[in-house]
Amino acid sequence: MPELRSLAANSPTRRSHWRALGLSEADMLKPKIAVVNSSSELAVCFAHLDGVAKVVKDAIRAAGGVPFEVRTTAPSDFITGAAKMGSYILAARDVVTHDIEVQVEAAMLDGMVCLTSCDKTPPGHLMAAARLDIPTLLVIGGYQASGMIGDEHVDLEDLWSGSVGERFGKTPKFPIEDMIPQAVRGPGVCAGMATANTMHCVVEALGMCIPGSAPVRANSEKMFDKARAAGARIVEMVHEDLRPRRILTEAAFRNAAAMTLAVSGSINAIKHLQATAVEAGVDVDLFAIWEEMGRKVPVLTAVRPNGPVRIEGFEDAGGAAAMLKRLATVIETDAMTCTGQPLAAVIADTPEGDTAIIRPLDAPISDGPSIVILKGSLAPASAVVKLGIRDPKRPERFEGRARVFDQTAPLLAEIEARTLEKGDVVILRGQGPKGGPAMGGGASLVLFAIDAAGLARDVAFVTDGQLSGLCLKGLTIAEVSPEAVDDGPLGQVRDGDIVLIDVPARRLDVLVDAAEFAARPNEAQPLSAHPTGYLDLYRRGVQPMAKGTALVQEPAHP
Structure with a gap:
């Protein structure tokens, strides 16, 4: 049996503190x-x-x-x-x-x-x-x-998507006030x-x-x-x-x-x-x-x-x-x-369980990966797309004009005003680990708004921000890295640039002459230009996606 770490630190003062908490001398050895x-x-x-x-x-x-x-x-x-x-x-x-x-x-x-x-x-x-x-x-x-309204189940996903959707003209599953007491029980x-x-x-x-x-x-x-x-x-x-x-x-x-x-x-x-x-x-x-x-x-x-x-x-x-x-x-x-x-x-020792709910490998719900990693001229390091259960109506290859936003509010206003057009590639940048900071910025809110406006199949969404685990709507590329404010190429994209998303080829590219694109200045703006307190410490210390956005780059005990 290995020697207990705690015994090495059992000084008289420590034992005195613990005796005052009710520990016995026998407890000191446990x-x-x-x-x-x-x-x-x-x-x-x-x-x-x-x-x-x-x-x-x-x-x-x-x-x-x-x-x-x-x-x-x-x-x-x-x-x-x-x-x-x-x-x-x-x-x-x-x-x-x-x-x-x-x-x-x-x-x-x-x-x-x-x-x-x-x-x-x-x-x-x-x-x-x-x-x-x-x-x-x-x-x-x-x-x-979670609860029921009539004979239908209601949970937090219904409440959240319904409350966002209502703002953008989509009728929720049930009235919002009726769902509030049922969504979380x-x-x-x-x-x-x-x-x-x-x-x-x-x-x-x-x-x-x-x-x-x-x-x-x-x-x-x-x-x-x-x-x-x-x-x-x-x-x-x-x-x-x-x-x-x-x-x-x-x-x-x-x-x-x-x-x-x-x-x-x-x-x-x-x-x-x-x-x-x-x-x-x-x-x-x-x-x-x-x-x-x-x-x-x-x-x-x-x-x-x-x-x-x-x-x-x-x-x-x-x-x-x-x-x-x-x-x-x-x-x-x-x-x-x-x-x-x-x-x-x-x-x-594990029971087989219900094979209708949890399918065998040779009889899946959906072929192909549910989550795919992309790279390309807009994502030299990585980008993530969640496909979930494959839907033949959802495009996995999309080419369209960039509409670039550095803040969530003006993008939501455009969605509400119905000014986005079929074929647009909506880019929300400055939302990454440093730009948010900490990936704040409301990318998930944007995604639900796009869906509520009926645009989920007509536009693509690209962001260096993160998404809620409840988000699975349309063709969405998230966590693009390097992020825009950390010299990522999303910061060089301009309105009207042609962006190509090719999931089968695992590519996210901007179709602009490489020399011209490289010469552009990075215009990305962080969500908060001057965070204070802990968020300021986080922005200055956070590592990129390849390090898991951790605040330490090397292990504490190599």
């Missing part, structure tokens, strides 16, 4: 486990986590460990995205990571269990696990209940395969949670059972010295990419995984992995917003565990998991 909690009364995403923390702490004590609950920031897109056009959302991911470091690492604790919930806490926890490299488990906080993350549930499935594919954890109904008995199991298992992991960098290998990242492609998950998973790889010191190119795995992995389920299946149906069909079983022949099953066994052993 594994010290952080229970990382982002509980918050601001948002339902995190409102239930205090109850989960209690279950985990009780299980740790029963297993012979000593739990210490610590708190981090709690970013929720629909609540803490209110200011600065949502710039705090992505930036908060790195606050979570740094917050864990300055509490858990500084105190030299032996392991941690992270209660992971809304979009940015799963990657924040994974990044911290990779950075600290102490035994770590993530507990999936679960998804929120309890704690947890957004229903559907948006970023949170995508990342929960990714955590399972990486091997960083108790098998069978994702997705899960918030506050269900299943969720609490997995929380108890995590509390017991983390003490064993400390004694086994099973640390994240044995689990977060290149094989694990390939498996996570396969999971995201198979569920047609959020494109945000790519940058979160890349940031985690950077923290783990794993030299992988997630964009290259995405292209490689995209040739092997079709869409195997149609969870909203991809299709009609509700997230409850996906969970009941076997969830991420059953999906990994379907993918066994194309993923790396020798990858280590938190169980101390390779993924192959976990898959062997």
